[in-house]
Structures are given as structure tokens and as C-alpha cells.
Amino acid sequence: MNTTKSLIRKCLFPAAGYGTRFLPATKAMPKEMMPIVNKPLIQYGVEEAMEAGLTEMAIVTGRGKRALEDHFDVNVELEAQIQGTDKELHLTEIRKIMAETRFTYTRQKAMRGLGDAILSGETLIGDEPFAVVLADDLCLNDGSGVLLQMIELFKQFRCSIVAIQEVAAEDTEKYGIVAGEALREDLYRISQMVEKPSPEEAPSRMAIIGRYLLTPDIFDILRSTPTGRNGELQITDALAAQAQRGCVLAYRFKGRRFDCGSITGYVEATNFCYEQYRLRNF
Numbered sequence: 532m533n534t535t536k537s538l539i540r541k542c543l544f545p546a547a548g549y550g551t552r553f554l555p556a557t558k559a560m561p562k563e564m565m566p567i568v569n570k571p572l573i574q575y576g577v578e579e580a581m582e583a584g585l586t587e588m589a590i591v592t593g594r595g596k597r598a599l600e601d602h603f604d605v606n607v608e609l610e611a612q613i614q615g616t617d618k619e620l621h622l623t624e625i626r627k628i629m630a631e632t633r634f635t636y637t638r639q640k641a642m643r644g645l646g647d648a649i650l651s652g653e654t655l656i657g658d659e660p661f662a663v664v665l666a667d668d669l670c671l672n673d674g675s676g677v678l679l680q681m682i683e684l685f686k687q688f689r690c691s692i693v694a695i696q697e698v699a700a701e702d703t704e705k706y707g708i709v710a711g712e713a714l715r716e717d718l719y720r721i722s723q724m725v726e727k728p729s730p731e732e733a734p735s736r737m738a739i740i741g742r743y744l745l746t747p748d749i750f751d752i753l754r755s756t757p758t759g760r761n762g763e764l765q766i767t768d769a770l771a772a773q774a775q776r777g778c779v780l781a782y783r784f785k786g787r788r789f790d791c792g793s794i795t796g797y798v799e800a801t802n803f804c805y806e807q808y809r810l811r812n813f
């Protein structure tokens with residue numbers, strides 16, 4: 532059996548947020564279903580997880596998110612309608628996902644922050660290490676995807692790992708910011724983590740982007756973590772506690788990340804992916 536698969540099998544997708552920055556588009560549609568060209572954001576995340584050898588997709592949803600479940604399910608009428616036509620080609624990728632992975636869902640009861648969303652997912656994850664993907668951080672590159680890069684590191688270090696990238700000083704207050712000792716030029720052992728600090732408070736400009744590998748003791752730590760920034764339970768604070776007790780690594784990944792939680796990032800991602808789509812199809 533492939534050791535990667537046996538080490539980490541599950542990927543958690545916190546997907547309960549309202550997506551207010553995209554209103555009115557997200558009034559009746561989950562923000563994770565916003566398409567980049569012809570594929571919803573969440574599907575990019577699921578494909579990245581599959582590439583990393585993960586087969587169990589655990590989705591934390593909320594009210595108004597039914598489209599997510601329907602997307603990863605068979606649409607019998609549609610299948611019957613297009614069977615035998617060239618339109619079937621458009622379903623190749625989603626059929627592969629459905630054949631090779633399993634989806635489970637739970638609902639977050641109230642919007643109490645990313646830490647609370649991850650804690651809500653405990654029922655789907657259990658007592659094993661797992662990945663977390665924030666679908667609105669779209670990560671693309673030519674070589675191995677970010678999660679696969681992180682899984683390779685996990686095999687060696689067996690501790691929680693967050694993906695990071697350098698941001699401009701004025702942007703630190705949009706992210707969890709980390710600082711620590713460099714183990715090599717792209718890997719740090721974290722000693723400090725702050726959620727959305729002002730540029731003056733920020734211990735560095737290394738920002739967490741939406742990819743995490745977490746060991747399951749994070750659930751107990753989250754239960755004893757007080758609410759933090761914005762009165763919400765922050766995964767950044769729980770990881771800071773985990774870093775004090777043991778080891779948390781920050782990895783500067785190879786690849787490009789689009790902040791599809793913002794209109795600008797979403798449009799940039801669309802332009803980038805359309806260019807690739809055009810090269811493939813015309």
C-alpha cells in the first residue's frame with residue numbers, strides 16, 4: 532500500500548461561510564460553487580487533494596449549501612440526457628472524483644470562526660492526521676500541487692504543517708502571520724503565530740494560506756483555546772499552542788496562489804485559467 536495514502540487519507544473543507552464579499556452572487560449559491568472558467572472552486576480543491584493521495588473528502592457546510600452535495604452526486608436526468616453524446620466529455624473529471632473518493636458532510640451550527648469550523652469536522656475526521664483546504668485560496672502550478680508537496684514533508688516530520696507565502700506589509704492584517712527558525716530556505720519551525728496582526732504587530736510577513744496538515748491533537752487544543760480575533764475561535768491560536776508544546780512547521784510552497792475570496796483575485800484566477808483552457812481547447 533502507498534504510504535502516503537495510509538498516513539493522511541482525509542481532507543477537510545470548511546465551507547460554511549456566507550461569502551459576503553461576493554453578494555449578491557452568493558445570496559442563494561455557496562461561494563465554493565463559484566466557477567473559475569467551467570469548474571467550481573471546491574472542485575479544484577478536491578482535485579488537489581486527490582493528487583496528494585487523499586480519498587476521503589469531509590465537508591463542513593451550513594445553511595444554503597445543498598448545491599455542494601448535489602455537485603458531488605449523480606444527476607440521473609442529466610446523465611440520461613447526455614449519454615452517448617460528446618457532452619459526456621464535460622463530466623469526465625467529476626466522474627473520476629466520484630469513482631475514486633468518498634464524501635461526508637456535517638454542518639457547522641454557528642459561524643464562530645475557522646477554528647470552530649475545523650472542530651465541527653472532528654466527527655468526520657476522528658483520530659488521524661488530516662489536511663484542510665480553504666477552497667477560496669486557489670493554488671495552481673505546473674509541478675506537484677501544494678498539498679502533495681506538504682504530504683512529502685509530513686512523511687518526514689510527522690507534525691502539523693501550514694503553507695505560507697510572503698505578503699506586503701500592509702496586507703498582514705488579512706492573514707495569520709508566522710515567525711520562527713529557518714530549517715532550510717523554504718521551511719520554518721514556528722515559534723510565533725498571530726491572527727491578522729497590524730503591520731506594526733506582525734512578527735514577519737510570512738502569511739498562512741489556506742492549506743494545513745494537522746495532527747489530531749489539534750481538536751483537544753481547539754477545545755481549550757479561548758476565542759481570539761473578531762471574537763472567533765481561530766485555528767491560528769490553536770496552532771500557536773501546538774507549536775509551544777511540540778512542533779509546527781511553516782512551508783513556503785512552490786506555485787501560485789489566487790485569493791478567490793476577493794473580487795480581484797477571483798478575476799485574476801479566471802483570466803489565468805481561461806488562458807490555460809484556451810490553449811487546451813482551441
Ligand code: G1P
Binds near residue numbers: 645708727766
Ligand atoms: C483564514 C485564517 C488565516 C489565513 C487565511 C488564509 O482567514 O484565519 O489565518 O491566513 O484564512 O486564506 P480568512 O481568510 O478566513 O479570514
